[in-house]
Amino acid sequence: MITRSGDSDLRSAAEQWFLRRGLPAVLRPGTLVRGVWSRSAPALAAFAVSMAFSIVIVAVTGKHTIDIDGTPTRTEWFVLVIVVLVAPAAVTVGRVVSRIAHRRRREAVSAASVAVAGLAAVFGGPSARILVDVVVEGAVIVGILLATATGLGSVLGWAASVTLRNLASVGSLLLRALPVMLLTVLVFFNGPVWTMASTISRGRLWLGMLFLFAIAASFLVSSTLGLARPILTPEAKRPEHAQMLVGSPFESMPDRPRRVPLSRPERSNVVVVLALSQIIQVLTVAVVTGGLFVVLGLILISPELLAALTRGSRGDGELLGMTLPIPDALIQLAMFLTALTFMYLAARAVTDKEYRRQFVDPSLEDLLLTLVARDRYRTATVTATTAQGESR
Structure with a gap:
């Protein structure tokens, strides 16, 4: 039971464990x-x-x-x-x-x-x-x-941490993006596409990108939730799952034989974290790919070639309110290619078994670990609350 002062530190460590994983909804009211x-x-x-x-x-x-x-x-x-x-x-x-x-x-x-x-x-x-x-x-x-x-800060901090971890695996994912990169090279040197990039407004471009991102993200979310749904049921809990908590703050906490169904905030929190983990994974590679095209454009696109591709446009680019010595058409084209790469990788992630084994399965395993830890945290805090009530 969490009734002694030493166990208070254990409970605090358990709460930090959930916050680091972007799951504030698991914590008891008032903790945040x-x-x-x-x-x-x-x-x-x-x-x-x-x-x-x-x-x-x-x-x-x-x-x-x-x-x-x-x-x-x-x-x-x-x-x-x-x-x-x-x-x-x-x-x-x-x-x-x-x-x-x-x-x-x-x-x-x-x-x-x-x-x-x-x-x-x-x-x-x-x-x-x-x-x-x-x-x-x-x-x-x-x-x-x-x-x-x-608790929003916990989710955003977890997302930032996941993004940094994903940078370490960008190489293997870039290999998966290689076919679309080779294809978009043809788009990169296509005059009409450059004309579009130089004439379309930034607001309209953002709307088009958001449309493409929404379609691709729906692929990832629906596929991931289909795999995760069986794990969220109370019947999914098994006695052997307790071995997953060895060495964690939950190892000595009391357990319950059957999982209490997740509340609506908890379920929403779990779904958001699981879906975001896959979206961030793919988006990181797409953004890196877009950056590579910017570098390629700075190397290859001369002022004369830029004028020929864009029919005379030579405007400097604007990004996040800053005017930079980068052609605006190059920035807009790279943004468009980023969206295309994101769509391609999202569709590939849904059907690629190797991708699932390497990136989706570890996320599902981490979800299972989190749910087992959640059961023990809930049991321990309820037991502690009951003990405090009886002592009064």
Whole structure:
């Protein structure tokens, strides 16, 4: 039973175990709102890193926006390097902070991160008006705290962790994407496609991509749920599953012979995590493929060839509110090819048995482990609550 002080630490470790797997709905009511300040430290630290880079950009350029066209100067090359490094740096700092176990240290990191954001509002915010920067950055900080308190931050943190793990397996998945890459090379050097990319608006392109993503994601979700549905039933539990928890915080917790059916929030949480794991896997490869086409275009596409392919378009590209010395048509074409690659890999994932064995089966095994751990956590917390009631 979880009644002794030592077992309180075990319960806390079990709760962190679920949060790291993006399953906040499993936790008992009230658990998520405890320690919000310290649990928000990784996200706040990542936000502080991005704000620190913003301060550096404003200090170097004297401008609150990034507008680089034509041939970059030495200062503009420095800004481009910062733009490339800001996301990896933020993710790295967030991961380092997430490994801090001491609560007081995490609270100190949260406080320091908010202080850095405050400095950025004065010296390097996204706007030249301090009041606007204070409102925007304050809204971001409040959003981070609310995401942590509602469990959304746990799901997003898990998604970021899965994305980083997927980068290690990008090579094998790129081999599976090779046929579509060879096919899209023909599209890449097709004049009418470049004309479309140079004339279509960014909003209309996003709508088209979302349409393609929605179709492909529906393939993945329906296929994955079909495989996972038998695991979610109470009858799926077996005595031998207890061996999966050896060495985990749940090893010594009491168990029950039959699984209590998942509540609607729990089922929704499990379905979202399982579906996202497959979508992120495929999307990571699609984005890497799109990046490779951008690099290929920068190497091969000269101004004269670009003018011939796009019938005279030479506009610099805009991405995330930044003007970059990359042809806008190249950016838009790479976005379109990313969507096509995502659709191809999604369809391949549904029918490819080797893909299922390598990527889907481990996700189902992890789901089974999570459900066995959930049963013990539920049993232990109910037992502890009952014991506390009797002691009163």
